[in-house]
Amino acid sequence: MGDPKEITTLQATTILISTIIGVGVLPLPLFAVRAGETSAPFVTLTGMFLAAIGLVFITSLGIRHPQKTIITYSQDIIGKWLGRIFSILVIIFFLILTSLTAREFGAVVVTGVLRETPLEVTVIVMLLLASISCRNNINVFAYIHNLYVPMILAPVLIVVAFSLKNANPLYLRPIFFGSDLWNMAGGMLTVAALFQGSFIITMIIPSMKSPKKAIKASFWGILISGGLYLLIVIATVAIFGPEEIKQIFWPTLELARTTAIPGNILQRLDIIFLAVWVLAVFTTLFSSYFFTIHSIKELFRLKDHKVLSYFILPCVFFLAMAPQNILHMYEIIQFIGRIGLLITILYPAVLLLMDFLKSWRRKRNVAKSS
Amino acid sequence: MWQNLREIKVAMLFGILIPLLSGCWDSKEIEQRANVLAIGVDIASEKERKKEDEISHLSKKFPIPDEEMIKVTAQIAVPGEIPLGPQQPGGSAKPVLVIEVVGHTFEDAILNLQQEIADELFLGHLRIIVLSEEVARSGTNRFNDFLRRNPEIRRTASLVISKESASRYMKIVPELERIPSLYLADLVDNLSSLGKFPPSFIGLFWTIYSSKGQDPYLPYLEIKGKSSIQLNGLAYFHGDKMVGKTNPLxxxxxxxxxxxxxxxxxxxxxxxxxxxxxxxxxxxxxxxxxxxxxxxxxxxxxxxxxxxxxxxxxxxxxxxxxxxxxxxxxxxxxxxxxxxxxxxxxxxxxxxxxxxxxxxxxxxxxxxxxxxxxxxxxxxxxxxxxxxxxxxxxxxxxxxxxxxx
Incomplete structure (x- = not known):
């Protein structure tokens, strides 16, 4: 990338945090409880670990190739054509991820808040916003994320803190329910899929001041966002109990609706929460959109990404409109999320392994010839 | 007239922006909304049952629910009559309108209600739902589905059981507050902050009802005298059916x-x-x-x-x-x-x-x-x-x- 290398470790961390925290916050407790009943926090934790492992793979790949992204170094590692084919898969996956994020956002807004507003309008407004913002370079991208992180974290923490007044710790026990391990493993994958935005790190590393510190950024990024997810799951389960959560589409939103700030200041916090959540969705959408167009740019060795930003907009929009209804949408989201794990965890793992083998062989050859 | 391309561009931009000025799809003036403040649910009597019109279904053309028909009494705020801030003297007009409708289910009754009201019903300010003992004893689950599905309903609204018919609670005129439903809702909320009743709101009722190892409870009210309401005990449930009540102590x-x-x-x-x-x-x-x-x-x-x-x-x-x-x-x-x-x-x-x-x-x-x-x-x-x-x-x-x- 032609931009100056100005991104600090802190900025990289905030990009990761605000990218990971997104639409998934709302249905997360439902996914976790469906998989593990009272051990939902445990399911979340394992999902987080799985995501962290994937992030370690992609970050260490980035550190080994500090000038390149996964689109370019994959061509060095597994060959030009194979690398390109996999890069196309990655791009298609992120294209779908972007559109599903926008669609999930639209679905929540239409059912929960703006019931008269057409779904298409909310989706296209969000996508337009992302596509216009994506015309900027990566430094502006970093500033935007940096700005929004406190605004995303604080209100969620407030909602959790005030809601704990009604908590019933018995709902969190037994911690290991463990009756259906397969189901729990599936839930772990679904939760890990919510962290897929962390793949953006591969785009950031080439622009970082010191790429070596990327691993530190990844660690803090996943710790803070994962910690927040864990908090949300614990709070919702402690308040509603697993059986009630199974009946609610967006338990986190319901939590905000039930929570009041004492003293009749605010009788329900869902409006504040939703306002913040729009920001969180925007930053997530922004990142995946950004990732998509920059990957396309690198794959085809284009000079500029600005036009591309509008070019893929209709494509994303039509993909977003594809699910027929909200149930269909969540089926697709879970399916795509699990497929995505192959791309965001397994693929980097294979690349890393081959990279190690290659450099090990090269070293041996060097040793032999000398 | 247009000196250069730039001006044309700016003019076109304004043209594009004009449709956005029309604002929000969901905007609605407050006086165009019929704010339902309280709802009372009773079992409909024989006479009331006959009043049902063909609004949400043609008669006998759908599998009629097994449960008995209900009578819903709604208290709707009259715009402009709800005093804000200090009381002004001479407010003689009634601040709320009380309407009764019948229906097979909750939503059915609400649809029937809408048919009689000019403004769109809005349930976001619903503070209290009163179920008569008779309804509670025959099961509350039939109402939960609608109340959970509707995004306007607050989870913090109160749900109470009444000894008398719930419609009487909608018509009662308390002396302490001008708006009857607010008095009722405050009664329940404040008693629980005074330690007279455990925390109780509709969301908590659902949570307890869902959990496997607990049965729900609700406040049980009784009318004393002309316009006084007493917390007369705790109604307890087996599943979704009320099975008994305690005395206040x-x-x-x-x-x-x-x-x-x-x-x-x-x-x-x-x-x-x-x-x-x-x-x-x-x-x-x-x-x-x-x-x-x-x-x-x-x-x-x-x-x-x-x-x-x-x-x-x-x-x-x-x-x-x-x-x-x-x-x-x-x-x-x-x-x-x-x-x-x-x-x-x-x-x-x-x-x-x-x-x-x-x-x-x-x-x-x-x-x-x-x-x-x-x-x-x-x-x-x-x-x-x-x-x-x-x-x-x-x-x-x-x-x-x-x-x-």
């Missing part, structure tokens, strides 16, 4: 077993060796519940610590002057409370209504036992009948007020 006992810290009830306690009594009021309590298996059978031990105060003594013949007598009163209080707890638990066991949530303790603390023997709510209710108890009450009276004798 037993609410305090219930709160003690549930482990709700704030005390509010006072009770007369007979002073030992004297035929007189003093009024001891609970200030706070601490409860510890332990569940064990005795020979494979569920057993619960409860330890309650009361902090109490003496509010009043009945006659001058009692001398509250040394700590020895306080100790005696403490012992007597503990004994009374223990007996009341046992009685309350017995009566709920008979009705298979575990409102205390002991089942949740077994589910959480003894998961092996639960998974092997219980698993479902119905099974737990059967087992609950034969749970054995072991109750310990400890009372501490720290204060006797400003009087030294």
């Amino acid at each position: 037993q609410i305090g006992i219930f709160m003690a077993v549930r482990g709700i810290g704030r005390g509010g009830y006072g009770a007369f306690v007979e002073v030992p060796d004297k035929n007189e009594s003093v009024l001891v009021r609970a200030v706070s309590r601490k409860t510890r519940t332990k569940v064990t298996l005795k020979n494979g059978k569920p057993h619960v031990s409860i330890k309650i610590q009361y902090e109490s105060e003496i509010d009043e003594k009945e006659s001058a013949s009692i001398q509250l002057s040394d700590s020895a007598i306080l100790e005696k009163i403490e012992k007597a209080t503990s004994k009374n409370v223990k007996a009341s707890i046992e009685k309350l638990i017995k009566s709920t066991q008979k009705k298979k209504a575990d409102i205390f949530g002991f089942g949740e303790h077994f589910r959480g603390k003894l998961p092996k036992y639960w998974n092997k023997n219980v698993k479902t709510k119905e099974k737990w209710n059967e087992i609950y009948q034969n749970v054995t108890f072991d109750i310990k009450v400890d009372t501490h009276i720290h204060r006797v007020g400003m009087k030294s004798k």
Whole structure:
């Protein structure tokens, strides 16, 4: 990338945090409880670990190739054509991820808040916003994320803190329910899929001041966002109990609706929460959109990404409109999320392994010839 | 006229922006909304049933629900008549409109209601839902679906059971507040902050109803005199059906077993060796519940610590002057409370209504036992009948007020 290398470790961390925290916050407790009943926090934790492992793979790949992204170094590692084919898969996956994020956002807004507003309008407004913002370079991208992180974290923490007044710790026990391990493993994958935005790190590393510190950024990024997810799951389960959560589409939103700030200041916090959540969705959408167009740019060795930003907009929009209804949408989201794990965890793992083998062989050859 | 391309561009931009000025799809002026403040639900009588028109269905053209038809009485705010801030004199117009409709289900009734109202119904300000005892006894689950699905309904709205028909509560005119439904809702909320009732709102009712090891409870109201409403007890449920009610003092006992810290009830306690009594009021309590298996059978031990105060003594013949007598009163209080707890638990066991949530303790603390023997709510209710108890009450009276004798 032609931009100056100005991104600090802190900025990289905030990009990761605000990218990971997104639409998934709302249905997360439902996914976790469906998989593990009272051990939902445990399911979340394992999902987080799985995501962290994937992030370690992609970050260490980035550190080994500090000038390149996964689109370019994959061509060095597994060959030009194979690398390109996999890069196309990655791009298609992120294209779908972007559109599903926008669609999930639209679905929540239409059912929960703006019931008269057409779904298409909310989706296209969000996508337009992302596509216009994506015309900027990566430094502006970093500033935007940096700005929004406190605004995303604080209100969620407030909602959790005030809601704990009604908590019933018995709902969190037994911690290991463990009756259906397969189901729990599936839930772990679904939760890990919510962290897929962390793949953006591969785009950031080439622009970082010191790429070596990327691993530190990844660690803090996943710790803070994962910690927040864990908090949300614990709070919702402690308040509603697993059986009630199974009946609610967006338990986190319901939590905000039930929570009041004492003293009749605010009788329900869902409006504040939703306002913040729009920001969180925007930053997530922004990142995946950004990732998509920059990957396309690198794959085809284009000079500029600005036009591309509008070019893929209709494509994303039509993909977003594809699910027929909200149930269909969540089926697709879970399916795509699990497929995505192959791309965001397994693929980097294979690349890393081959990279190690290659450099090990090269070293041996060097040793032999000398 | 256009000097350069730039100006044309700016003009076109304005052209594009104009449609955006029309604003939000969902915008609605407040006076165009019919704000439903309270809803009362009764079983419809024979005469009222005939009033139903063909609004949501053609007669007999759909599988008519097995449940009896309901009568919904709604209290709708009249725009401009709700006083904001200090009372202005001479507000003679009625601040609310009360309408009755019938329907097979809740949503059916709401649709019928909309047919009679010019403005769009808005349920976001619904503060209280009153179910008559008759409706509650035949099952509340039929209303939950609509209330959960509708995003306007607040989870913090109150749900109460009324002894009389719910429509009377909608028509009642309280003297303390101009808007009847707000008075009703405040009544429920404030009583629970005064320690007269455990926290109770519709979301909590659903949560408890869903959980496997607990049955829900709701406040039970009764009309006293012309326009006064009394909290007359606690209605308890078996599943979604109301099966019984307690008397008001037993609410305090219930709160003690549930482990709700704030005390509010006072009770007369007979002073030992004297035929007189003093009024001891609970200030706070601490409860510890332990569940064990005795020979494979569920057993619960409860330890309650009361902090109490003496509010009043009945006659001058009692001398509250040394700590020895306080100790005696403490012992007597503990004994009374223990007996009341046992009685309350017995009566709920008979009705298979575990409102205390002991089942949740077994589910959480003894998961092996639960998974092997219980698993479902119905099974737990059967087992609950034969749970054995072991109750310990400890009372501490720290204060006797400003009087030294």
